Amino acid sequence: MVRRRIWNRGDLRLLIVGLVFALAWAGIGYRLFNLQGSRAVALATVGFDQRISEQPIPAVRGTVYDRDGVELAMTIDGWNVVVDPMMLDDPAATALVLAPFADVGLAELTTEFVEAQSKGRRYAEVAMRVDSAHRDAIRAAIRSYNDANDPDIVGVFYREQPLRVYPTGDIAAQVIGLTAYDDGSGIEGLERTFNSELQGRPGKLIVEHDPSGRVIPQGQVLLEPATPGSDIVTTIDREIQFTVEQGLRKAIQKTNAIGGSIVVMDPETGAILAMASWPSLDLNDRSQVSPEVLRNRAVADVYEPGSTLKALTVAAAIDQGIVTKDTPIDTPKSVTVGDYEYEDIGRNPAWMSVADVVKRSSNVGTIEIERRLGKELHYDYLTAFGLGAPAGLDLAGERHGQLNPVSRWNETSGSSIAIGYAVGTTPLQMAAVYSAIANDGVYTEPYLVSEVIHPDGTRITAKPRTRRVISVETAVIMREILGRVVSAEDGTGRRARMTDFTAGGKTGSTNKFDVDLQRYTDETMASFIGMAPLNDPKIVIAVVLDTPTGSLEDGADLANGGASAAPVFAEVAQIVLHQLGIAPDKL
Numbered sequence: 001m002v003r004r005r006i007w008n009r010g011d012l013r014l015l016i017v018g019l020v021f022a023l024a025w026a027g028i029g030y031r032l033f034n035l036q037g038s039r040a041v042a043l044a045t046v047g048f049d050q051r052i053s054e055q056p057i058p059a060v061r062g063t064v065y066d067r068d069g070v071e072l073a074m075t076i077d078g079w080n081v082v083v084d085p086m087m088l089d090d091p092a093a094t095a096l097v098l099a100p101f102a103d104v105g106l107a108e109l110t111t112e113f114v115e116a117q118s119k120g121r122r123y124a125e126v127a128m129r130v131d132s133a134h135r136d137a138i139r140a141a142i143r144s145y146n147d148a149n150d151p152d153i154v155g156v157f158y159r160e161q162p163l164r165v166y167p168t169g170d171i172a173a174q175v176i177g178l179t180a181y182d183d184g185s186g187i188e189g190l191e192r193t194f195n196s197e198l199q200g201r202p203g204k205l206i207v208e209h210d211p212s213g214r215v216i217p218q219g220q221v222l223l224e225p226a227t228p229g230s231d232i233v234t235t236i237d238r239e240i241q242f243t244v245e246q247g248l249r250k251a252i253q254k255t256n257a258i259g260g261s262i263v264v265m266d267p268e269t270g271a272i273l274a275m276a277s278w279p280s281l282d283l284n285d286r287s288q289v290s291p292e293v294l295r296n297r298a299v300a301d302v303y304e305p306g307s308t309l310k311a312l313t314v315a316a317a318i319d320q321g322i323v324t325k326d327t328p329i330d331t332p333k334s335v336t337v338g339d340y341e342y343e344d345i346g347r348n349p350a351w352m353s354v355a356d357v358v359k360r361s362s363n364v365g366t367i368e369i370e371r372r373l374g375k376e377l378h379y380d381y382l383t384a385f386g387l388g389a390p391a392g393l394d395l396a397g398e399r400h401g402q403l404n405p406v407s408r409w410n411e412t413s414g415s416s417i418a419i420g421y422a423v424g425t426t427p428l429q430m431a432a433v434y435s436a437i438a439n440d441g442v443y444t445e446p447y448l449v450s451e452v453i454h455p456d457g458t459r460i461t462a463k464p465r466t467r468r469v470i471s472v473e474t475a476v477i478m479r480e481i482l483g484r485v486v487s488a489e490d491g492t493g494r495r496a497r498m499t500d501f502t503a504g505g506k507t508g509s510t511n512k513f514d515v516d517l518q519r520y521t522d523e524t525m526a527s528f529i530g531m532a533p534l535n536d537p538k539i540v541i542a543v544v545l546d547t548p549t550g551s552l553e554d555g556a557d558l559a560n561g562g563a564s565a566a567p568v569f570a571e572v573a574q575i576v577l578h579q580l581g582i583a584p585d586k587l
Contacts, residue, residue: 057202057205057225059227060229061200068237078161079132079134079161081127084155085123094156095113131163170280170283176190178289192396194232194449197230202226232453233452235447249278251564254558257278258546259546259547262275262427262572268439270435274576276298278297279293298427299426302424306420307363307507309430309433310366313366314366315381317369325355326353327354329351331349337411337412337415340412352365354369355480357369359484359488375406375414378418386433387425391426391446398426403424427527431542435531436470441468443469444466479504482506482534485504492506493528493530495567496567496570500578501573502534503530503532503570504534507562508526508561525544527561528561551563
């Protein structure tokens, strides 16, 4: 009997094929379930992301104004001019037309176009951040070429790029500062200090497009508008600033100084009306930019103030009732403190009144007054007048000087500080010191920005802090003493006299310390800090010149503040007071 087989070989093959197909369909089903079920939302999101593009919308940076509403820094429509080299029929001809407007020369531009074309690149820069007039000039040049030649120049594009401009050029350059070329953020001066207020918040435009990059008409469009930056109103008076910068420029030329600064301050309000530094620069010309010219010397240069600080020492002693302006002070030729001998320059009487000590700028006399005052009280007044701390501007690059605590003073510290050595100050700090004397003994923090105006119109107004540092009576006496420095024939500040106004102030001359050599050199910092009109001061002006050299016609050494800085004060103060409409008090 023959047994019949249930399965033959063909049936087995069919079964195996069937199982393979079944598993394949099961896999496809699982994949479909996975894609359209559990991962549907995530994959839809990926697909949407691939169809959309996000375009940033830059925020318009806020405007910087002077105190009269004149623009010092503003943002206008700007453009980046670029070329698609692959669209150029004649790279050399295109370069010839565009070279007069480009950031590079003809040869370099031609090479850039040719090399980009040979490598298949679709982008080449011609001119970055140009204004509308520059762009229109380029368009006109291309049209003129195309009218006379064939084929036309094509492939030149203009991309919007906000442009930061400075309408006043070099006026208050170091005060205003600059913005970065790449992202437009502030990198110096007020542009940096108030960057968060000025920069605003960028917006964005989101559009849906097809795989070819074309916008889908029925696609999703999302627009988030940019929020413009806030405007700031400074205390700078553009006309006064111009006067001050002209005066400083002339002083640098006359004295051969390597640098200098002038600060003009309203002693009652603390407002900085002008702040000039030399060397300077035109903010619209980036080729002039360097750390040296960007440095705001009025707040960044720390120097030993010399005899201008004697007024503070004397004011403290008078305020404490330790001396009066008429108290006699022994003034020998020299005095030894510890291991150091201090001398007076020139010949002085054997004794002088306190007022004469200031008028003739006696080192020995001032040291004796400081000895009677004592180091603790001396230090208290120094700090009350703002030394050793920032002046309050919070301006980029501002330094706070140097004043050691009493615990670190040695045997000669008090004597040296009394005459303006062993202490570091800035021109702004010294202007603030004298402003307290001018303002009847009340110290007012100096400030540069009076208002911040938000896009919605709300305003934040500056409220500088004040504190009394000496009594009204002491301030009046000190103004009288400082007036003698200028009005007396033997006063060191006699060259600070003006034709129409009375003035008071103090000269200063300090030898510069060489850190590398660890000794003082023959180079000097010469200064004069004064106020006018004397009985009711409306301005305080600090003039500081770095390393003046030469002499006046009468032989006076320009290394001394009385010869170099005091005449600058007189010239600038006379004009500024008239600009402010102050009535002359000198008949």
